[in-house]
Amino acid sequence: MGKDTRANPSLSEVVRSTFVFEAPRLGSRLGVTLFVATETFQRTGSFKFRAAYNVASRVPQDQILAASSGNFGQALACATKMLGKSCIVVMPANSAKVKIAAVEEYGGKVDLIHTGRITRSQRVAELAREYPDAYVASAYDDPLVIEGNASLGSELGRSPHRFDVIVAPLGGGGLASGIISGLKSVGCATPVIAAEPLLANDGARSMREGRIVANDREAQTIADGARTPSLGKHNWEILRTGLGGISEVPEDSIRDGVRLLFTHANLKAEPTGGLGVGALLAEPDRFRGKTVCVVVSGGNVDPATFAAMIS
């Protein structure tokens, strides 16, 4: 088994450059010069494609197993299809139908579980025993994930625009640590501030205590991409010294972030993607007058959820 991974198209050949645009109306409302770097038009609609493709193309295994109720599953299904590989994505049976459908549309196999009976990681472990030749991928805690997401950081570091600060969503820490690594790789010292839901503030608590602190359970923040109970270990090593700070964003500000991106910048963002603008709304004095680049992590959201947020 196993392919020569050198024959695969490299990440830089298949990834779409992030789309950066200035948003003067929204910036004026927020008291900053605002740029938006949006991954909503990335393949599969979120930054997760960067990590998923990097993992799937760099490991020799032909089959990948992962648990994901959201963007990583779609991204992995698309990446393995592009590479002539296959994947099984473990998803809760009550996942949004559109998300299950998206994984299947990209050719991924969905393994539905009842989370009351078995946890996602238990089911992944079962599958790993069933398919011993498969690679078990983490959506956020793997050096290959950081390396994939670093491609976004190096793009931002090479941007013709000068940002005083970059604000990016924080869940398991894969995106923020990737951006920090990527910026560093191109010699860019722009500070990165992470925007984390106040309801799921394990990252902020970890920074305060100087060690990884986990939430007791998955917090029910509207930012479903940031419900991860704790930072990944590999990410933590980068974040603990590399992060410029964390902004803890209340639920109302996340919602307002999504709404203002829609009304003042014509952008469809998913709730997790609204965290950056939410941080600027929650802590205006921290950012006022600065040139800020807000990273919008993805745009995959149920129409009904979205309609309720903008109405």
Next chain:
Amino acid sequence: MGKDTRANPSLSEVVRSTFVFEAPRLGSRLGVTLFVATETFQRTGSFKFRAAYNVASRVPQDQILAASSGNFGQALACATKMLGKSCIVVMPANSAKVKIAAVEEYGGKVDLIHTGRITRSQRVAELAREYPDAYVASAYDDPLVIEGNASLGSELGRSPHRFDVIVAPLGGGGLASGIISGLKSVGCATPVIAAEPLLANDGARSMREGRIVANDREAQTIADGARTPSLGKHNWEILRTGLGGISEVPEDSIRDGVRLLFTHANLKAEPTGGLGVGALLAEPDRFRGKTVCVVVSGGNVDPATFAAMIS
């Protein structure tokens, strides 16, 4: 009065390049290889900025008068502000509040009228007598409008992608004739098909009869940017020989176009912007298997209207 217009930054210096991305999920649904060229991230959120800036920067007058209930007003307010000029935009008193607010946010003066008492063109004529030194701008029938919109056509003609056909919304014809002119200017022969609301099909009837045919009154299509009762005379001269065809799009297909752009391409489009995808939905056999570039003209839409369309 009058400035040296040569001192103004040129259109190419201030306009944002249209954002082109491939939309494989939506393309697969429509049976085509689909690219989307979206003007929703253009300054002021629609292609109208191209024409408005070109007019405002090329005429010597310091003040511009125009009637617009929508995107041209915002675009003109933004353009005149950038140029140190001023404008008065005649708008119906029952225009959406967000549209009036947007013109004012860009520093434009709004002149509200009760359309039962006076028509827009009557009021513009009144203002022209009051301000004899002002330039009266047409939103769609002026060689400077075509020239401004041609910048989009030349961008598409120079795109690294090869399109079999470009599909663009049709109202007064300023966008379609501009795209045709721009493509021609860079030696690109890709045919342009116009997507027009069936409810306001004066363009299709004009092509069939070989002369400009006007609708009796403003048709109440949901595509409010395409309610113009007839094609502009300057535009007609280009369209009658240069257009590759017209697709007449039923209201339901326009709505479905907006919805599918949202669910399958993460794009916020205004109803008029949904006409292109609407044409592919209404006439699948006309486009099947082709590489199609759909032009999305703008993204400015009331949240409530949008929420109703995607739900």
